[in-house]
Amino acid sequence: MHSxxxxxxxxxxxLPAFAQVPAQVLNVxxxxxxxxxxxxxxxxxxxxxxxxxxxTANSTNWSGYAVLGPAFKTAEGSWTVPAxxxxxxxxxxxxxxxxxxxxxxxxSPTVEQTGxxxxxxxxxxxxxxxxxxxxxxxxxxATVPVSPNDVxxxxxxxxxxxxxxxxxxxxTGKTFSKTAAVSGAKRNSAEWIIEAPCCTNSGGTLPLADxxxxxxxxxxxxxxxxxxxxxxxxxxxxxxxxxxxxxxxNKVPSSTSPQMSTxxxxxxxxxxxxxxxxx
Numbered sequence: 001m002h003s004x005x006x007x008x009x010x011x012x013x014x015l016p017a018f019a020q021v022p023a024q025v026l027n028v029x030x031x032x033x034x035x036x037x038x039x040x041x042x043x044x045x046x047x048x049x050x051x052x053x054x055x056t057a058n059s060t061n062w063s064g065y066a067v068l069g070p071a072f073k074t075a076e077g078s079w080t081v082p083a084x085x086x087x088x089x090x091x092x093x094x095x096x097x098x099x100x101x102x103x104x105x106x107x108s109p110t111v112e113q114t115g116x117x118x119x120x121x122x123x124x125x126x127x128x129x130x131x132x133x134x135x136x137x138x139x140x141x142a143t144v145p146v147s148p149n150d151v152x153x154x155x156x157x158x159x160x161x162x163x164x165x166x167x168x169x170x171x172t173g174k175t176f177s178k179t180a181a182v183s184g185a186k187r188n189s190a191e192w193i194i195e196a197p198c199c200t201n202s203g204g205t206l207p208l209a210d211x212x213x214x215x216x217x218x219x220x221x222x223x224x225x226x227x228x229x230x231x232x233x234x235x236x237x238x239x240x241x242x243x244x245x246x247x248x249x250n251k252v253p254s255s256t257s258p259q260m261s262t263x264x265x266x267x268x269x270x271x272x273x274x275x276x277x278x279x
Contacts, residue, residue, distance in 0.1 A: 039130045039138040041197040043096055044111055045103035047205060048254065057247050060254040061205045063261035063275050064193040064216070066104045067241040069231035075101050075190035076155040078170075078223035079116075081127060082211040083148035086120035093209035093259075094119040095277075096130075096195040097216075099154045101163070103134070104189035104247070110134055110182050114154050114165040116146050117197075120209050131165045133182050141167060144174045151221045158187060170223060190229040192216050192238065193249070194275055196257045204256030210277050214261075217272030227271035239270025250275075 048060040057066075077099030084095060098115025102108045114131040127146045132138035144167060146152065151170040156163060163182055168175040196208035217227040217238075228237045238246070251261040263275040 035142075036139045037142070039117070039128070039132075039140050041094060041206060042134070042138050042199065043098065043113060043115075043130075043132050043195055043197050044134045045108065046249070049104070051247070055243055055246060055248060057249045058252045059249055060252060060257060061196045061198070062191075062193050062249050063195075063251040063263050064191060064249050065238050065263070065266075065273060066189050066191040066193075066247045066249060067229055067231075067238060068104065068189050068245040068247070069233055069241070070188060071232040072101050072158065072187045072190050072229060074155060074157045074230045075099050076153075076226055076228050077192045077216060078151065078153045078218070078221040078226040079192075079214065079216045080220050081116050081146050081148055081150045081152060082118050082214055084118040084120055084125050085210040085212060086123045086125045089120040089123055089209075091207065092119065092121050093207040094197050095209040095211040095214070096197055097152070097193070097214060098195065099156060099190075099192055101156050101158070101187055101190050102185055104191060105186065108186045108188060110185045112156050112163040112165065112182055112185065113191075114141075114156065114167045116152055118148070118209060118211055129167055129169070129176070131167065131176075131178055133163065133180050141176045144169050144172075144176045147171075151223065153221070153223045153226065156190075170221070187231075190231070192227055192273075194251070194261055196251065196259070200256045202256070205254055207257050208251065208259040208261060208277065210259070210279075213274055213276050215272070215274045217267070218269050219267055219272035220274070237270040238273075239266045
């Protein structure tokens with residue numbers, strides 16, 4: 001692991017453009033970790049969504065699972081930070097893993113979310129944690145550096161008119177929490193997502209980094225009480241939602257983000273699933 005971080009630090013002297021990326025993106029301690037800094041790119045609602053008639057949906061930026069319902073109160077999830085394959089990459093490619101509420105339905109203008117990002121700047125890999133109360137910018141979580149294969153547990157909770165996002169690196173024990181009011185939030189969906197973030201200069205979705213396989217839930221993380229949600233009508237794991245309210249999402253190609261991410265059925269514990277990257 002030390003060699004990974006040293007390699008990233010060395011790249012600062014080789015790639016001038018990389019030096020412009022905030023220090024925490026490279027797992028370097030910031031001088032003032034109490035000061036919020038914008039993450040390199042913004043995450044947000046599902047794009048170009050098309051629902052099939054078999055419980056699946058296609059999107060140009062999301063893959064994973066969503067459950068629909070009224071007045072969500074909590075969404076909890078866990079995943080393993082994937083080591084991205086940056087071999088042969090000549091541009092910048094991103095893969096964000098997160099849990100959140102809102103952003104799936106067309107009438108949902110907000111997303112309350114927290115997660116990690118694994119990305120390639122050319123052939124160099126880097127990792128960071130973040131949170132976002134979309135449409136506000138995403139923010140770096142400077143106090144929780146992350147590394148490949150770390151187990152992450154995260155949640156979004158609504159109470160007293162405000163949302164609280166919490167992210168914990170189970171591997172290191174470091175944790176972060178932030179509370180804010182979000183105007184216009186519908187609380188009509190909860191999600192467990194791998195995302196290609198926004199935006200290219202033309203406003204398109206960015207290329208999706210090769211995360212090989214992304215895994216959420218108890219089977220891969222060993223975190224109990226994970227990949228579950230509570231709304232006005234029910235509480236339980238992803239698979240406890242009736243089929244008409246449960247959506248398996250696959251990322252399809254777009255002109256600016258041609259890579260794909262295909263997700264698979266939930267396992268028997270109803271919390272766990274994996275998605276595979278494809279060029």
